[in-house]
Amino acid sequence: MSDEPTAPSFRSDVTVELVRSAAADSDVIWSARVSTAGEQSLEALQQDPEKSRGLINFLMRDRHGTPFEHNSMTFFISAPIFVFREFHRHRSGWSYNEESGRYRELEPVFYVPSEDRKLVQQGRPGKYEFHEGTPEQHRTTTGAMEAAYRESYARYQEMLAAGVAREVARAVLPVGLFSSMYATCNARSLMHFLSLRTRRENSAVPSFPQREIEMVAEQMEEQWAQLMPLTHAAFEKHGRVAP
Ligand SMILES: Cc1cc2nc3c(=O)[nH]c(=O)nc-3n(C[C@H](O)[C@H](O)[C@H](O)COP(=O)(O)OP(=O)(O)OC[C@H]3O[C@@H](n4cnc5c(N)ncnc54)[C@H](O)[C@@H]3O)c2cc1C
DSSP, X not given: OOOSOXXXXXXXXXXXXXXXXXXXXXXXXXXXXXXXXXXXXXXXXXXXXXXXXXXXXXXXXXXXXXXXXSOEEEEEEEEEHHHXXXXXXXXXXXEEEEOOTTTSOOOOEEEOOOTTSOOEXXXXXTSOEEEOOOXXXXXXXXXXXHHHHHHHHHHHHHHHHTTOOHHHHGGGOOTXXXXXXXXXXXXXXXXXXXXXXOOOTTXXXXXOOOHHHHHHHHHHHHHHHHHOHHHHHHHHHTTTOOO
16 A cells, blocks of 8 residues: 555536435325325325326415425535535435544545636625636636645645544645535425525525535436426426425
8 A cells, every 4th residue: 555645636516416215296296185085195106197287386386395295315415515514504304424534534635616617706795796707817716726725635644644633633624625425305305405505597586505505406406306307397387485
């Protein structure tokens, strides 16, 4: 095994993988129909959910939220720590497990914004607009970030080599470091997350999320929409408000 320090690497993307799911439009329908059909609502499992598009739309429009909770999706997400810090504010209907900086040596993978990431912020809090950065601003940003990342990771390794505990040494690592986690949710908690962490013209209540958590949200939404297309369409139709 080599004693050479690991060289930092830099990424501009985030990844989201749906690792496990039990989630379908029919789950919404049978759980809603118990209201009127009792145990016979299970028969709805065999029916074509297309026939129940109207029921799903009604539930979404009138914000009958609980039928959207009888399903589960687990995502494996790799993103910078500053994204997870925002992510973990979502408490209701979410379970998280993240890699540990106490039990393992953290890999030197760091976030740098891509060339199309808007760099310049104008306006006031709550009303910010973001504009393209100049090539010079991009060079400054990438240069500053990479230099800071290299320095902090070298100091981290210096402490580990001196026998300092990982949980102490990690204090020098920045929030641009990549981490990974499992996040499990249901369609209702996911819709609440998407309503806050995506920016869309058709949102009844607009939100202004940081671009990097929106990149995660977009990938989650795409994968969820394939599992529950009628629920996703109703979410879109009714202004992207979680029921
Ligand atoms: C654009 C944007 C900017 C933000 N800026 C900041 C910031 O500057 N500083 C900051 O600290 N946070 C900030 N946040 C985080 C924000 O305050 C919320 O913590 C985050 O969006 C999670 O929302 P939530 O509490 O609705 O979600 P969840 O925790 O998932 O809760 C879902 C819903 O459950 C109900 N609920 C959950 N817990 C309680 C409770 N204890 N009491 C009553 N009802 C409850 C509420 O109806 C809530 O909407 C920001 C979020 C966004 C989207």
